[in-house]
Amino acid sequence: MIDCTSEVEQGKRFAFGRNWQEFSRLVDEDRIAAARESIVTALGTRDLTGRSFLDIGCGSGLFSLAAHQLGAKVHSFDYDSDAVVTTRQLRNRYAPDSDWRVEHGSVLDPSLISRLGRFDIVYSWGVLHHTGALWEALDNACGLVAPGGLLYVSIYNDQGLRSRAWRQVKRTYNSSGPALRSLLVTGSRMYLHTPGRALALLKQARTGRRPAGGKGRRARGMSAQYDLIDWVGGYPFEVAAPEEVFRVGRRHGMELRHLKTCGGGLGCNEYVFASVADQGSTDTSRKAHSATAA
Template sequence: MIDARQEVLDGDRFAFGGNWRAFVELVDERRIKAAVDSLAGPLGTTDLTGRTFLDAGCGSGLFSLAAHRMGARVRSFDYDPESVAATVVLRDRFAPDADWKISTGSILDEEGVAGLGRFDIVYSWGVLHHTGELWRAMDNAARLVAPDGLLFISIYNDQGMESRMWRRVKRQYNRSGALARRLLVLGSAAYLYRGKPLRTALRMVRGGDATLMRPPRARGMSARHDLVDWVGGYPFEVAKPEQVFAFMRERGFELRHLKTCAGGIGCNEYVFERVSGAPARG
């Protein structure tokens, strides 16, 4: 099985972990609070004491840390070793004595997934559409949810031709050299922020909100790192909300929360509950 580093070298995968390893240097209490708030609203609680939380594709580890702050027992894994390293950095810096296990693994690894057990909350925000096998990844994530448990995911919205255009941009980014990548990021910023002053696009490229004077973005993220993740994020798949609803309903889940990107190119956010007694696959 090809590993993440080899896929990056082959131009078949964005270096997600390298981007998040840089991002963790910006994490502070403001960003942690924003991440906690982004979990608490959709989950309907600020208290996860006694509950198990799986961060499948943990990226920077920020939301694992947020779940820990809310009282959960946390397990994190990611396919990219650099993401695992970033998560370890956050744990060691902010929660060295936490009940929080971190490992390398893939949501597409059937045997590995089966060995994890089931969790009260499975969180995989902006991850499953980057595996190259979205629907198999979603099915495997659903299998990890305990009865009456929650699956908290986000999936890129299907925008038809525009989504296909961005897929080509992302593919080109990962097969280009450093200069071409910078130009693609700058051009994408100009396109995404068209109609706004040029300084807005330049700010996204140069640093976004990564200053003490500006509040963090929603979910505690960084505008610049999000921009690079968007332009380079490959593999890349999309889905319409009705496809996601139908897929999860067949597996015994009911929708508890939905936040759409209002028809845009971002992610639709879902929280599903595995309903006790409902027919489920896996």
């Protein structure tokens, strides 16, 4: 499998792993707790004991760690070798004696997909749209879900012309030098956040209360600063309307169990699909996964 390093050097791909390395310095117990709660909210349970959990595009490893702490048996992989290193460092810091597996790999690699087996929970938040082949990646992710299992993914919302404009911004970022990249990040921050700040200041003036937040923390334990850099530079970049994602789920015999949209605007729509199966087939699949993982 080809590593992403050459693509990054050629300006064809954002250095996601480097950005995750920088973010990982911020990981603490509060961020880990927020990551756990995001999984609990979407899946409707805080007990994953005995369930296998696949993290496709593990990034910093934060959500793999969260799943591990909820009791899951975790297997993580990422196409970016820097992300793999960062995830292993996080594992060694918080779960050094666990059976949490971390490896380098791509969801588009047939040899990897064929040997992974199937999992009770397949998780891929904000990843598949950065592969350069969104629909193939989503099909492959669906195929990794065990009978009776869950698929938890988030995919950028299709905004038509605005999405195409952002794609051009991202392409320019990755083919440019440090000065223009800095300018693009600054300009994007002003474009994305100035209206929100103005509203917050008006609310503060009206209520006398300071806006909530601070230290750049965001939902899911993320960072506003590193999320912004990821957004501006995140290329390859594809988008999908919810109905397109629903069709893929139905084609794989899945039912939608959870949907959180970005309100038709900028950002990701979040989906949890359940693979419909009886308990007997689920137990058989888990045994097959255990044999494959061993």
